[in-house]
Amino acid sequence: MSNQQLSSNLTGSALRAVAAVVLCAGVAAACHHNDPNAERSEYIEVYAAPDAETPLSGSTSVSVRAGTEKLYVKSNVDLVAKWQDDADASWATVSGFEKVGENLYELSLTHARRASTPYYTRRSGTLMLTAPELNFGSYLTVHQGLTARLASDFSWSRYGSADPRKDDGVLSSAWNNTDKNRGWESTVIAGQDNACLYGKNGYVMLGSADGYGADLYSPYVEELRVDSLLVVSFRAVAYTDLEGNRDDNRFTVEVVGGGVIRDFADQGVKVLELEAPYYDLSAEGFPGSMWQGTDFLIGIAGTDRSPLTADTRIRITAGSLSETPAAKPNRIFIDNFYIRRIVSTETVHDEDLFLLNGSRSGRDTVFQEDAEEELDNQ
Secondary structure, three states: OOHHHHHHHHHHHHHHHHHHHHHHHHHHHHHHHHOOOOOOOOOEEEEOOOOOOOOOOOEEEEOOOOEEEEEEEEEOOOOEEEEEOOOOOOOEEEEEEEEEEOOEEEEEEEEOOOOOOOOOEOEEEEEEEEEHHHOEEEEEEEEEOEOEEEEEOOOOOEOOOOOOOOOOOEEHHHOOHHHHOOOOEOOOOOOOOOOOEEEOEOOEEEOOOOOOOEEEEOOOOHHHHHOOEEEEEEEEEEOEOOOOOEOOOEEEEEEEOOOEEHHHHHHOOOEEEEEOOEOOOOOOOOOOOOOOOOEEEEEEEOOOOOOOOOOOEEEEEEOOOOOOOOOOOOOEEEEEEEEEEOOEOOOOEOOOHHHHOOOOOEEOOOOHHHHHHHHHHO
């Protein structure tokens, strides 16, 4: 074979090889374009701030107070924003959605207060961001409130009457077996046959008419061992008799089995002393109105020295547990007891109700500003 023929053959082989590479590349590109599992070029991403670098990962939270939250959507397609939840009357709405920059939108989500009275258990809805003509969309779950680890409104307590003035409660030792097994416990004072914890109609009472005190231990909740921050909420109101004579109104909240009072976490404090308000005998709707303004919110934290555990419980004590009764009774009514977790990670940002309550444990003022605004608007 001549050099000219060899050169011609090599040139032809090279051209065929290049053509094959180009063909394969074209086929690969076409296959990738038609691959239903290939990543789309369109995008819709939601951010907490316009300059945030990381988009929200599937969910976000809004305040339990009424208000409007701003979210920022980055997208290279035209889209619409809608809200959906399962409430009879939707608790949020997209009140604004406008383009504020290149592929950047500002979204206003206006939401109602979590409840008319202090109640913070989580509810959720969905923010739907869609480009219907492209069959393309992004969905963000929006939470309001916190996950409840323990919840009891004591509706199961059907003993005595609903009138707090009537000393007709039933000792916990005489409750039916179902109620005894709910996990609520109380200390039997030395020399006494029963703990002075009474069931009333829809709530419980600590302490007796003859001056003995009582405590109430919350049930064990195994899941608390993975938590680090909690808020405990409940209602507490002090006893007033039919003639208007008032009991002592002091009581304590204690963390047992692991954890501390968050206000004093650095000092490792586990007990908080409080005073319960008295119900207003002259209030309209009494005794149904007895719980107005009686809500408390307590911050609980796990620390390196005292982490939260499966044995963590909350103990409420009214009066003395000594063998000798006090000269003045110290009866306290308790209702609506909840333990809720607060989570703050890279992907979950729960609202911190302890901070919203002024970074203090005690009387619940979370909805106070909302209530004042409602009065101003009347």
